[in-house]
Amino acid sequence: MSEPDRVVRAMTMDGAFRLIAAVVTDTARSALGAQTAGDDLGLRLAELLAAAVLVRETTQPSRRVQLVWRDARGGSLVADSLPEGLSRGLVNPGEATAVLTAGDHRLQVNYTLLNGSLHQGTVAVPDGDDMATALMRYFKQSEQIVAMVALGALPGPGGVRAVGGYVVQLLPEATREVIDAMTDHLGGLEPIGILLEGRGKTAPELAKAVFAGFEYADLASSELRFGCTCSEVRVMTSILTLPDGEVESMLSGDPLEVRCDACGRQYRITPDALRGFRDQAARA
Numbered sequence: 001m002s003e004p005d006r007v008v009r010a011m012t013m014d015g016a017f018r019l020i021a022a023v024v025t026d027t028a029r030s031a032l033g034a035q036t037a038g039d040d041l042g043l044r045l046a047e048l049l050a051a052a053v054l055v056r057e058t059t060q061p062s063r064r065v066q067l068v069w070r071d072a073r074g075g076s077l078v079a080d081s082l083p084e085g086l087s088r089g090l091v092n093p094g095e096a097t098a099v100l101t102a103g104d105h106r107l108q109v110n111y112t113l114l115n116g117s118l119h120q121g122t123v124a125v126p127d128g129d130d131m132a133t134a135l136m137r138y139f140k141q142s143e144q145i146v147a148m149v150a151l152g153a154l155p156g157p158g159g160v161r162a163v164g165g166y167v168v169q170l171l172p173e174a175t176r177e178v179i180d181a182m183t184d185h186l187g188g189l190e191p192i193g194i195l196l197e198g199r200g201k202t203a204p205e206l207a208k209a210v211f212a213g214f215e216y217a218d219l220a221s222s223e224l225r226f227g228c229t230c231s232e233v234r235v236m237t238s239i240l241t242l243p244d245g246e247v248e249s250m251l252s253g254d255p256l257e258v259r260c261d262a263c264g265r266q267y268r269i270t271p272d273a274l275r276g277f278r279d280q281a282a283r284a
């Protein structure tokens with residue numbers, strides 16, 4: 001039995017750096033299992049899932065964070081990270097155009113602030129730039145966070161054999177001296193792909209490797225897993241937003257088979273159940 005996926009938060013004792021480290025291998029494997037993605041695209045989606053967890057933990061731990069990686073024609077990959085530790089991914093939502101692995105992309109980060117307004121930050125991802133570089137650019141441009149980011153997804157059974165990453169965030173307390181020391185240390189660290197299969201197989205181990213030689217304290221640790229927010233109620237709620245004529249024909253027709261694009265769960269909605277739900281909603 002392997003360790004469950006996890007994200008940890010830690011801070012150096014001098015208050016100079018904060019670290020978010022996550023391993024999401026099982027989460028990514030399950031998310032990929034519910035999608036149709038080629039090898040390269042699957043690895044990009046796995047990285048995007050890890051990135052969504054890192055962004056949420058860095059900026060809005062208590063909010064749902066969504067990352068969208070879009071090509072120039074509009075095809076996209078979507079990764080959602082929820083505060084309960086659930087993650088899900090989507091390839092080509094809406095099936096408008098198939099997303100391309102090559103070429104220029106844009107990375108968009110969406111979340112809802114406590115006051116209800118939508119935060120949306122977008123950065124360009126020129127052809128050749130990896131997801132970690134894009135994420136560093138996002139942090140700097142949209143969140144005014146200076147951070148060093150590493151992200152890795154290694155191909156394997158079920159699409160991936162190891163997926164994870166980390167963010168080392170520079171805090172205002174940092175002096176020139178400690179910044180230089182950390183820069184040197186991170187520069188000498190193994191690439192993330194080596195860490196994930198070596199001394200950083202779990203999130204706490206990854207944190208230990210990234211902060212090795214620095215005194216630090218663990219701040220938080222939480223489990224992560226693949227999961228979706230869909231439900232029969234949500235399916236029926238969305239059906240009832242359709243034009244009245246369409247709803248009426250469903251109420252007098254055969255049971256509906258609805259598949260959730262994100263998790264693959266099948267729903268069978270009978271006309272009776274839909275009628276009951278509609279009447280209940282009307283009374284409420």
Ligand SMILES: [Zn+2]
Pocket residue numbers: 228229230260261262263264265
């Ligand atoms: Zn679902």
